[in-house]
């Protein structure tokens with residue numbers, strides 16, 4: 192059976208989630224491998240969520256937030272940027288390919304961009320193969 | 331009636347055994363309420379003595395050290411069977427401690443680093459440890475990864491610290507002898523740190539320093555750009571390290587109700603850095619060398635219970 196990546200996406204309410212909506216209402220096609228979780232701000236995404244998503248079986252984790260300067264809560268997305276940067280390095284030291292974690296800025300009008308980055312990400316994860324992290328299996 | 335207590339030393343440095351003696355005359359108070367029935371490091375008991383005991387005969391068993399060999403695992407299971415209350419004593423048993431960092435490497439890498447290609451202990455004849463068949467002495471198998479006590483058997487209570495500082499230990503012993511399995515402080519180290527008044531809301535720095543790279547000015551280490559695990563670490567030691575001029579590295583483990591100390595700290599660091607442009611930000615992040623060693627110095631075994639993943643493609 193061919194490998195279908197499972198992607199968990201955290202999308203901020205004000206931009207990325209609206210962008211995903213836009214992609215939908217514009218009838219743009221993108222792969223259905225993604226489970227979207229709406230959060231009020233990308234800054235709500237505690238790095239623990241990222242690790243937990245991987246432990247529960249995600250092959251990739253996607254975070255979508257407002258463009259720098261546009262965060263509804265002023266600086267949430269800057270925190271996210273730093274956290275993601277640090278998480279990537281942590282994942283790498285754990286022996287996990289940091290490309291499994293992706294941060295993108297998507298505004299409410301960028302339905303096109305949303306569809307494109309999701310498609311790219313799904314393809315990238317498909318190439319990387321299944322994540323080795325799943326906890327239950329390891330035990 | 332006096333309680334029966336036991337203490338075992340798994341994979342660890344021996345500091346935990348010493349810490350129990352380190353409560354000095356208070357140990358005599360403990361011995362008024364309890365008899366030691368097994369403590370290989372200090373008393374002459376053998377594994378057979380333990381095997382002969384009834385199940386549940388020991389009231390409180392303390393296990394210090396991690397599970398690294400078959401022998402550690404076997405005794406952990408045996409002690410579990412023979413005890414009513416099993417306590418993870420110290421950081422190794424609770425979280426894997428510094429030796430848990432070995433989970434970043436596999437068995438062969440560890441073996442070679444220790445016996446064959448170690449720069450400071452040349453081994454030209456390539457002598458490696460082995461059992462003595464004739465005498466019937468076998469070496470216990472080295473497990474594929476290091477485990478905490480809880481990853482092997484059910485644990486009823488844990489005493490944190492590397493080793494547990496005396497005040498923490500005294501409180502824990504009193505509680506356990508009274509039949510309580512919950513004890514210790516519920517706040518972070520910053521709360522009792524002598525430097526706490528200088529803790530900033532935001533830090534403005536260009537890079538992080540390791541503590542030997544910068545002269546300590548006596549203020550909050552984070553404000554000075556040195557990573558101190560205080561905000562994510564359980565209080566109880568009274569700031570032994572920070573008052574001696576050394577940042578906290580987190581041996582007391584997470585504050586209760588926090589699962590993942592390392593990630594809590596990583597997140598805190600990312601939050602308190604002043605907003606800046608992306609390039610600069612990256613340089614600050616990159617100045618933190620060794621993420622696992624910094625944030626998981628005492629809990630790598632919890633982060634990577636089966637060793638490092640292999641997802642390099």
Ligand code: FES
Nearest residue numbers: 203232256257262
């Ligand atoms: S609200 Fe969108 S990133 Fe903060």
